[in-house]
Amino acid sequence: MSAHAPEAGSEAASDAGSGAHPLAREQAHLTASRAALRAMREDVEALDIRDVTANWVNSIVLQAQIDDRIKALADLAHTPLFFGRLNYLHAPGAELAEGAEGEQFYIGRRHVHDADGDPMVIDWRAPVSQPFYRASKNDPQDIALRRRFGYTGGELTAYEDEHLSDPAEAAAVSKLLQQEIERPRVGPMRDIVATIQPEQDEIVRSGLSGSVCVQGGPGTGKTAVGLHRVAYLLYAHRERLARTGTLVIGPNRSFLHYIEQVLPALGELEVKQATVEDLVSRDGLEVRGADAAATAVVKGDARMAQVLRRAVRSHVTPPAEPLMVVRGSRRWRVPAYELEEIVTELLERDIRYGAARDALSQRIAHTVLVRMEQAGEAPDDRVQDAVARSAAVKAAVKAMWPAVDPAKLVLRLLSDPEFLAAHAEGVLSEEEQRLLLWPKPYRTVKSAKWSSADLVLIDEAADLVERTHSLGHVVLDEAQDLSPMQYRSVGRRCTTGSATVLGDLAQGTTPWATRSWDEALAHLGKPEAVLEELTAGFRVPREVIAYASRLLPSISPGLAPVSSVRETPGSLVVTPTADLTASVIDACRDSLGHEGSIGLIAADARIPELAKALEAAGMAYLSPGEETTAQSRLTLVPASLAKGLEYDYVVLDEPAAIVAGEPDERTGLRRLYVCLTRAVSGLTLLHADPLPATLT
Numbered sequence: 001m002s003a004h005a006p007e008a009g010s011e012a013a014s015d016a017g018s019g020a021h022p023l024a025r026e027q028a029h030l031t032a033s034r035a036a037l038r039a040m041r042e043d044v045e046a047l048d049i050r051d052v053t054a055n056w057v058n059s060i061v062l063q064a065q066i067d068d069r070i071k072a073l074a075d076l077a078h079t080p081l082f083f084g085r086l087n088y089l090h091a092p093g094a095e096l097a098e099g100a101e102g103e104q105f106y107i108g109r110r111h112v113h114d115a116d117g118d119p120m121v122i123d124w125r126a127p128v129s130q131p132f133y134r135a136s137k138n139d140p141q142d143i144a145l146r147r148r149f150g151y152t153g154g155e156l157t158a159y160e161d162e163h164l165s166d167p168a169e170a171a172a173v174s175k176l177l178q179q180e181i182e183r184p185r186v187g188p189m190r191d192i193v194a195t196i197q198p199e200q201d202e203i204v205r206s207g208l209s210g211s212v213c214v215q216g217g218p219g220t221g222k223t224a225v226g227l228h229r230v231a232y233l234l235y236a237h238r239e240r241l242a243r244t245g246t247l248v249i250g251p252n253r254s255f256l257h258y259i260e261q262v263l264p265a266l267g268e269l270e271v272k273q274a275t276v277e278d279l280v281s282r283d284g285l286e287v288r289g290a291d292a293a294a295t296a297v298v299k300g301d302a303r304m305a306q307v308l309r310r311a312v313r314s315h316v317t318p319p320a321e322p323l324m325v326v327r328g329s330r331r332w333r334v335p336a337y338e339l340e341e342i343v344t345e346l347l348e349r350d351i352r353y354g355a356a357r358d359a360l361s362q363r364i365a366h367t368v369l370v371r372m373e374q375a376g377e378a379p380d381d382r383v384q385d386a387v388a389r390s391a392a393v394k395a396a397v398k399a400m401w402p403a404v405d406p407a408k409l410v411l412r413l414l415s416d417p418e419f420l421a422a423h424a425e426g427v428l429s430e431e432e433q434r435l436l437l438w439p440k441p442y443r444t445v446k447s448a449k450w451s452s453a454d455l456v457l458i459d460e461a462a463d464l465v466e467r468t469h470s471l472g473h474v475v476l477d478e479a480q481d482l483s484p485m486q487y488r489s490v491g492r493r494c495t496t497g498s499a500t501v502l503g504d505l506a507q508g509t510t511p512w513a514t515r516s517w518d519e520a521l522a523h524l525g526k527p528e529a530v531l532e533e534l535t536a537g538f539r540v541p542r543e544v545i546a547y548a549s550r551l552l553p554s555i556s557p558g559l560a561p562v563s564s565v566r567e568t569p570g571s572l573v574v575t576p577t578a579d580l581t582a583s584v585i586d587a588c589r590d591s592l593g594h595e596g597s598i599g600l601i602a603a604d605a606r607i608p609e610l611a612k613a614l615e616a617a618g619m620a621y622l623s624p625g626e627e628t629t630a631q632s633r634l635t636l637v638p639a640s641l642a643k644g645l646e647y648d649y650v651v652l653d654e655p656a657a658i659v660a661g662e663p664d665e666r667t668g669l670r671r672l673y674v675c676l677t678r679a680v681s682g683l684t685l686l687h688a689d690p691l692p693a694t695l696t
Contacts, residue, residue, distance in 0.1 A: 005246045009150070012368055016683070021028055022159070023156070023158070026085075026149065026156055026159060027155075027156050029106065029120070029531070030081060030082070030156050032114075032120065033082065033106070033112050033120045033121050034075055034081060034106075034296055036112050036115075036120050037073060037081065037112045038075060039077050040112065040113070041070060041073040041074070041075075041122055044066060044069050044070050044073065044568070045070055047066055049062050049063065049066070049283070055237050057598070059122065061523070068269055069182035071269055072267040072268075072269060073267075073498065074546050075109075076265065077154050078154040079109065079154070079265055080108070080109075080149065080151045080154070080156070080194070080395070081108050081109070081112065081121060081135065082106040082107060082109075082149070083108060083109075083119045083148065083149055083151075083193070083194035084106070084107040084108075084127070084132050084146065084147060084148050084149065084194065085104065085105065085107065085108065085145070085146070085147040085149075086104070086105045086107060086128075086131060086143055086145070086146060086147075087102060087103075087143065087144045087145035087146075087147075088102040088103050088104070088105075088142055088143060089102045089142050089143070089165060090142055091143045092127075092128050092142075094334075096450050096588060098518045100230060102144060103113055105119070105122045105128055105129070106121045107122055107123060107124055107129045107132045108121040108122070108123070108124065109123075109191070109193055109265065109266055109267065110123055111123040111126075116624075117361070120242050123235065124193050125205075125231065125232045125236070126235075126351070126512055128207070130201070130406060131143050131146075132146060133197070133200075133201040134201060135164050136164065136165055136171070136198075137169075137170075137171040140164035140165045141164075142165075143164045143165065144163065144164070144165050144166075145161055145162070145163055145164070146161070146162045147159050147160065147161050147162075148160045148162075148166055148174060148176045148177060148194075149176070150180075158176065159173065159176075160174060162174070163301045165268050166562055167640050168210070172379070177195055178195075178566070179258060180194055180195050183357075189223075189224075189258050189259045189261070189262055189602060189646075190261070190262065190265070191224065191228065191262050191265050191266055192221060192224040192225075192228065193266065195538070196225075196487065197221075197229065197536065197538070198457065199534065199536070200221055200224075200225045201357075202531050202532075203229060204225055204228045204232050205229075205232055206229070206530070206684060207369050208237045208240070208241075208472075208473065208498055209498060210498060210528075210529070210530060211498045211499040211500070211501070211521075211526040211528070211529035211530070212229075212471055212499075212500050212501070212529060212530050213479075213500075213502075213503075213517050213520075213521055213526075213529045213530070213531045213532065214226065214452035214500070214501065214502050214532050214533075214534060214579055215503065215505065215517060215531065215532070215533045215534070216502070216503075216504055216533070216534035216535075216561035217506065217534070217535065217537065217545075217560075217561065217608075217677075218504065218507070218537065218540050218545065218548070218661065218673075218677030218678075219538055219539030219540035219545065219562060219564065219677065220534035220535065220536060220538070220539075220562060221538055221539070222502045222504070222534055222615065223477055223502060223644060224261065224262070225502070225534070226248075226475045226477060226500050227248070227259065227262045227475070228262075228266070229245055229475070230248065230271055230473065230475055230500070231263060231266045234246065234248070234268050234270075237472075240472060241268070241473060243472070244471055244472030244473075244496075244670075245471040245472055245475075246270070246271045246272070246471060246472060246473045246474070246475075247271070247272050247273070247274060247471050247474045247475070248263075248271055248273045248274075248474075248475045249273075249274055249275065249276060249279070249474065249475065249476045249477065249480060250271070250273065250274075250275060250644070251275065251477070251478040251643060251644065252275060252375070252641060253275065253479070253625060254623075254624035254625030254641050254645070255625075255643070255645070256273045256275065257476075257625035257626075257627075258624075258625060258644065258645055259644075260273060260379075266691050276452075276482065276486050276490065276636045277435050277452050277455065278491060279453040279459070279489055279490070279493065280456050280458070280459035280489055280614050281455060282407065282455065282458060282459075282462075284446060285407060285445070285446075285455060286450065286569060287450055287451060287452050287455065288449040288450060289448075289449030289450055289454075291451045291453055292435075293511045293663040295435045295436065295453075296451070296453050296481075296483075296511065296512065297511050297512050298428070298435050298436055299430045299436065299451075299453035299454065299457060299485065300367060300453055300456070300483025300485045300486065300512045301483070301484060301485070301512075302484035302485065302488070303427050303428060303469065304457060304460070304485055305485065305488060306427050307413070307423050307424045307427055307428065307462055308409070308410075308413075308423075308457065308460050308461050308464060309464060310423040311409055311412075311413055311419070311423045311461075312353050312404055312409065312461060312465065313347070313353070314530075315353075315402050315404055316343060316347060316400065316401055316423070317399065317400055317401075317402075318340050318343060319336045319339040319340055319396070319399070319400055320336065320398070321336055322334060322335045322336050322661075323338070323339060323364065323392060323393070323396045324392060325387060325390060325392050325393065326390075326392070327368075327372075327383075328388070330372075330375075330498040332368045332371045332372065333371075334367050334368065334371075335365060338367060339364070339396070339400065342360065342367070343400055343401070346360060346452045348358060348364070350427055352463075352464065352465060352466060353401075353404060353458050353464055353465045353505065353652070354403075354404075354466045355466070355467075356401065357397065357401045359401070360397050360400065360401050361388040361389075361394070361397050362388050362392050363568055364387075364388070364396065364397070365384045365385070365387035365388035365393060366384060368384075368387050368567045369383065369384050369387070376465075378532045394577070395473060404460045404461075404465055405445075405557070406459075406461035406462040406464075407445045407458050407461075408445055408467060409441065409461050410454060410457045410458050410461055411448055411456075413436070413446075413447055414436055414438050414441075414454070415437070415438055415441035415442065416435060417433070417437060420433055420436060420437065421433060424436075438490055453483070453485070455484045456483070456486055456489050457485065459489050459492075460485060460488060460489065463492050467682065468492040468493060468495075469493070470492070470493060470494055470495045470496040471493050471494055471497050472494075472497040472498075473494065473497050473498050473499070473500070474490060474493055474494040474497065474498075474499045474500070474523075475499070475500045475646065476490055476499060476500070476502065476503070477502045477503070478503055478507070478643055478644055479501045479502060479503035479514070479520060480504060480505050480507060480508040480513055480514050480520075481503075481507075481509060481510045481513055481643075482510075482512075482514065482520070483512040483571045484512075484519075484523040486569065487514075487523035487524045488523055488524070488525070490524060491523070491526065494525075494526075495525060498526075499524065499526050499529065501520070501526075501529065503517075505556050505559055506551075506552055506555050506556035506559050506670065506673055507643060507670060507673060507674050508556075508665055508667075508670055509640075509643065509662070509671045509674060510668045511663055511664070511667060513667075513670070517531055531613055535560050535562055536562075536563060536564075536565060537562040537563060537564035537565065537566070538565060538566065539566075539568070539646060539679070540562070540564055540677050540679060541564060541566050541568035541571035541572070541679070541680075541681065541682070541683075542564040542565075542566060542567045542568070543567070543568065543569070543571050543572040543644075544559075544564075544571055544572050544676065544677065544682075544683045545561070545562050545564045545677060546564075547574075547676065547695070548673055548676035549561040549562070550678050550695055551669050551670075551672065551673045551676075551694050551695065553563070553694070554666070554669055554694045555666060555669045555670045555673055556670075566652030568681065568682070570684075571679070571681060571682045571683065572682070572683050573682070573683070574685045574687075574691075575684070575687075576616065576687055576688070577686055577687070577688055578652070578688065579677065580654060580686060580688040581610065582613075582654050584600065584602075584610065584651060584686055585613050585614065585617050585619070587651045587684045587686060588619060588634060588651050589617075589619070590684075591634075591649040591651055591682070591684065592619075592633065594648065594681070594682070595648070596633070596647075596648025596649065596681065597628045597632075597633050597647045597648050597649075598634045598635070598647055598648065598649050598650075598651070599635050599637050599642075599645065599646075599647030599649070599650045599651070599678055599679075600614075600621070600634065600635070600636050600637065600650075600651045600653065601635075601637045601638075601639060601642050601651070601653065601675045601678060602617065602637075602638070602639065602652075602653035602654065602657070602658070603638075603639050603653070603654060603657035603660070603661045604638040604639060604640050604661055605657065605661055606653055607638050607653060610636060610652075610653065611636060614634075614636065618650070619634060620632055620634070621634045621635060621636045622634065622635045622636070623636065624637050624638070624641045624642075624645060637678075639658045639661065639671055639675050640661075640671075642674055642675050642678055643674050645678055646678055646679075646680055647678055647679060647680065647682075648679070648680045648681045649679060649681055649682045649684070650675075650678050650681075650682070650683050650684060651684045652676065652684065652685045652686070653686060654686070654687050654688065654689060655672050655675075655676075655685065655687055655691055656687065656689040656690065656691065656692065657689070658671055658675055659671070659672055669692060669694065672692065
């Protein structure tokens with residue numbers, strides 16, 4: 001491997017014969033590619049749709065598509081248009097014959113072509129780009145040269161070559177690749193399109209039809225892999241996913257804000273993002289209450305689905321008397337036993353409660369139609385619909401199969417001990433039932449202080465009544481923290497689609513955190529999902545991840561520790577102190593002397609005191625989710641919001657307080673594990689109280 005700065009470097013074989021320095025030619029290609037991208041954008045902006053739209057609706061739709069295309073063709077000044085180049089020995093797809101001419105491709109974030117339609121930059125998702133991530137000395141994949149580019153402030157300043165098909169050149173670690181991984185993090189999360197590793201690329205390019213579960217420790221890139229998988233699927237299956245939709249689900253708003261720029265940087269603008277709470281929210285219902293941990297565990301238990309199912313179906317009542325339908329001068333009678341047969345059959349078919357209710361009126365009407373035909377009449381479908389809408393049939397359906405309001409049903413379950421006991425018998429213990437009941441029942445749906453877990457129960461009940469709309473693909477990040485009932489709520493959104501599940505069992509910080517991926521995938525409704533494990537760490541320095549991994553035997557026995565590829569001497573500092581707050585402020589000030597973002601992470605209970613101390617010291621700080629800038633690089637992070645975030649340097653305040661802030665020690669140690677693994681370049685840990693025994 002050979003690396004080249006502006007004034008250095010030998011020439012690649014494909015560059016021979018030209019008088020210009022290869023770096024200058026690559027810079028010229030970048031300039032030409034940016035001009036071509038600008039021309040592509042101007043062509044779209046110049047489109048006149050006045051004569052091609054039939055009506056104003058078509059005009060609005062087409063204009064929205066044009067606007068999205070214009071946004072997708074934006075040239076982001078500090079985002080390299082291409083980051084690599086491949087020189088094939090032979091033209092891709094051509095027979096490998098002697099003398100066959102190879103081809104050269106620049107690999108970038110999106111496709112760019114010149115005025116003649118010839119490609120200047122190839123989208124990283126295209127099949128021809130795959131060897132950039134997969135080729136190696138052992139498997140060159142017909143690649144003569146792989147070139148990586150280095151950028152400074154958006155300007156191409158260096159390149160590095162690998163002659164993969166040259167047996168005389170030994171394999172080596174890419175310095176530009178390592179520099180890109182370690183580049184200081186200012187602003188939101190960025191894409192990893194230039195640094196995707198072979199094992200990550202296999203997951204990214206896996207097909208749409210199958211679901212994938214990725215177990216990955218801190219710094220293995222699982223979140224980035226999930227987002228790039230969405231981008232790849234949209235590239236490979238754009239029309240299908242345009243119809244069915246895609247969704248990224250994250251643990252909280254701060255996390256979603258942190259990742260929200262990754263897909264737009266790759267040219268994908270249509271992917272929606274939400275939390276589980278967003279998914280299950282309903283008009284008129286707000287989360288105004290909170291459950292004790294023991295209560296939340298019961299509400300999140302999968303057995304609640306059976307309780308709700310029983311409660312919904314309990315509204316069905318067998319008919320007590322026959323039905324009489326009047327049509328003109330004729331009266332048609334349906335005996336009670338026939339009505340009961342129809343009701344029983346619909347119950348046995350096990351279809352949605354609302355669909356069965358709609359079917360009941362039609363089945364009754366069909367029975368009346370049979371009576372009419374037997375009497376010599378010739379009714380048609382319009383007559384059946386009229387009978388189904390008649391007052392007598394509506395009244396009978398209302399009596400036998402009344403409408404169910406999901407929120408009112410859950411309100412009654414949590415308020416009425418007898419109603420709950422009737423449907424939880426043999427499913428929940430008496431103690432579990434007691435935990436579910438509100439100490440003081442609420443009278444109406446709007447007055448109730450619903451918790452997040454309550455809205456998940458309402459969502460389950462709503463799906464028992466009417467089917468939830470399914471999307472084409474769902475990405476679920478930080479999945480280890482979901483309860484079984486939350487998994488079910490997500491699974492309902494992809495019953496006919498696929499899912500990418502991302503998480504780390506060791507980072508489960510809820511009392512109901514999943515114990516195994518097999519169990520989680522079963523609740524999600526995707527038991528067939530392929531489980532992939534990422535164990536190579538690219539973000540957290542080796543010294544830091546090794547220190548944090550001391551907790552693994554206590555928090556997740558049997559889980560393989562992350563093996564970091566980055567060795568950074570001096571990246572871990574553990575310091576006892578008598579004056580904790582003052583020492584933390586000093587450590588933050590020292591960290592700001594480095595380039596990049598700084599995260600001050602502390603137990604939630606310590607945040608107010610630290611905020612006052614930072615203000616007194618004249619040190620401005622951000623909240624999680626707020627975008628860091630060159631002028632404002634320090635973020636004050638409650639431990640409960642640290643998951644999924646990353647900072648160049650982390651100052652960690654009082655580990656014992658982080659552990660003590662959770663309902664139990666295991667959850668507290670898992671929370672500490674999360675906080676210990678947020679640093680990219682350095683971690684300074686300060687403590688006044690003794691460290692947890694598992695760390696020492």
